[in-house]
Amino acid sequence: MSRSLDIIIHYVMGLRIIDTHEHLPVFEKLCEQNTDILREYLLHSFISDLRSAGMSDKSAEQARDISIPLLKRWDMVEPFWEQVRYTGYGQVLDLAARDIYGFPRIDRDTIEPLNSAFMAARKPGHFKHVLKDLSKIDISINDNIHSTGGSLDCDKTFFRSVFRLERFLFPENLNDIKSVEEEMGIRIQSLSDWIDACEEVFNTSIKNGAVALKLGLAYSRPLRFDRPRRAEASHDFNFLRDAWKKKKSVQIQDGRKLQDFMMHHVMSLANRRGLVCQFHTGHLEGAGAMLGYSDPLLLNNLFLEYPDVKFDIFHIGWPFQNHLSSLAKMFRNVFVDMCTAHIISPIAAYTILCEWLESMPLNKICAFGGDYVFVDGVYGSQLITRRNVARAIASKVDTGLINIERAKEIAEMLFIKNPKLLFGI
Known part of the structure; x- marks a missing residue:
């Protein structure tokens, strides 16, 4: 380890950072209680790597079934676990086992005592221990x-909230419409009613303290949103509602003009408020999807049309990170969010950050978001991220581009100042 890297890693490890993206229970008391370590650790992220390595969906489901003895489930998982132990997702879990529970790694010899330690820790205070004490995350x-209807109740000790409007942008069945009617005490009979309901949820969410709007539509459709006429969107809305009432099957393209129209309407609302809009781009979690839907290049027209929206582009767009590089360099309203990227592909995240430090404004980059549904995963994710970012910044010291003091300032920008400024927290 070079002297500069040693100094910068030590500095970065001490920072109290901002985390731009999680899916954690909004209150610790809402964590699942009828669980164990395999059920929780195979809930998200790592399970996708296991499936990619060949584990069947049936085996994956059984591995999370706590009615089956733990060692029997481990025997089902182990052959695949060893194939993906060294992925970013795999590293996260071993780091959690080591630093939270004191076990060097997860394997057949440790799984039972590790599970005992895991279960013993499931009591009030574990969130604080992992998020505040070990991970040094401020917010x-x-x-x-x-969350629906603009309700954003959460433990403000740990969290600030984003809100979603996917069911307004991409209604999938009649229940989506009925649920809005029931929650809001209204009747939805036209596109105008649908727009009014969407605006009410939008405004309520902002009033309740939302710091951003999150959009994950890339899992379902391409991120290119054209601008149809209102009459075309109204036709789609009426067609879908009538087809669902008659229990007729419909295709995604049957509602495309409605989706596009609603996206532009929501973006116009966000534009007037200068709102941050987080877009999932790049890698699609799970067992297969249409990757081409998620290229950040498809959002280019929105960047042009809504200059006062702050677009927070997730996951470095991997594997389309070079597209994002140019977009963020071109547009003052496009920001790059490295959430999850350091564990999706640690090397890709490190490499692109080395490039970005010399190709785009430093205030465009947010370094960390864990993207976990269980708290232990956040610990490993932030540790890998801190190491990656420290290495990238130290490389600029080693080449003589910056000195140690400037390196520390840049680290503080990426982990703290940039996300605070972007989200107003």
């Missing part, structure tokens, strides 16, 4: 994907 920006 996490949390996406409660189950």
Whole structure:
């Protein structure tokens, strides 16, 4: 380790940072209680690597079934676990086992005592221990994907909230419309009613303290949003509602003009408020999807049309990070968010950050977001991120581009000042 890297890593490890993206329970008391370590650790992220390595969906489901003895489930998982132990997702779990519970790694010899330690820790105070004491996170920006109607109640000790409007942008069945009617005490009979309901949720969410709007539509459709006429969107809305009432099957393209129209309407609302809009781009979590839907280049027209929206582009757009590099350099309203990227592909995140430090304004980059649904994962994610960012910044010291003091200032920008300024926290 070079002297500069040693100094910068030590400095970065001591920073109390901002976390731009999580999916954690909004209150610690809401954590699942009927669980164990495999059920929790295979809930998110790492399970995708196991499936990629060949684990069947049935085996993955059984591995999380706590009615089956733990060692029997470990035997099902182990052959695949060893194939993906060294991915970013795999490293996260071993780091959590080591630093939270004191076990060198997760394997057949440690899984049972590790599970005992895991279960013993499931009591009030574990969130604080992991997020505040070990991870040194001041605030996490949390996406409660189950929140509806603008309700953003959460533990402000740990979180600030984003809100979602996908069901307005991309209604998938009649229940989406009925749920809005029931929650808001209104009747939805036209596109105008749908727009009014969407605006009410938008305004309520802002009033309740939302710091950003989160959009994850890339899992379902391309991120290119054209601008149809209102009459075309109204036709789509009426067609979908009538088809659902008659229990007829519809295709995604049947509602495309409605989706596009609603996206532009929401962007116009966000533009008037100068709101931050977080867009999922790049890698799609799970067992296969249409990756081409998620290229950040598809958002180019929105960047042009809504200059006062602050676009926070997630996951470095990997594997389209070079597209994002140019977009963020071109547009003052486009920001790059490295959330999850350091564990999706640690090397890709390190490499692109080395490039970005010399290719775009420093105030465009937010370094860390864990993107976990369970708290232990956040610890490993932030540790890998701190190391990666320190290495990238130290490389600029080693080449003589910056000195140690400037390196420390840049680290503070990426981990603290930039996200605070972007989200107004």
